[in-house]
Amino acid sequence: MIPSRFAPVAFGFILSGLMSCMVSGIATARALGAVEGFFGEWMSSWAFSWAIAFPVVLVVAPVTRRMVSVLVKSDA
Template identity: 60%
Template sequence: MPSRFAPYLFGFILSGLMSAVVSGIATLRNAGLIDGVLGLWMNAWLLSWLVAFPVVLAVAPITRQLVARVVKKPEARA
């Protein structure tokens, strides 16, 4: 895969992992360990991921700018 796709792949993987964790926690808290909880989680995860991926792509540039303002730049070496 060409390197120009790296930000999109990063967003895809990050949004997938984070939406899996968050939807899993929410599903377990709401439904408990019942029969069929895995199916409930998968449905919640798919919907969450469909929302999370474009949100991550849209918010990433703003987040990078905020981080750049907060973090000190490395000092130049002579």
């Protein structure tokens, strides 16, 4: 297990991995269709996408949290 102080980074890592996997899969399927070698093309696209998505999520997450806090009414 990792220390709790790394939770935001772990969250960003997992979130960016899952989202980039799904989005790159859909985009690759739309671009290529059901062709031989689809899986390899998808994984290549995913690796590239994840390399970009992970640092972007780490930068954008705090901004998004602030935006949500402005939009959401406090229960207090």
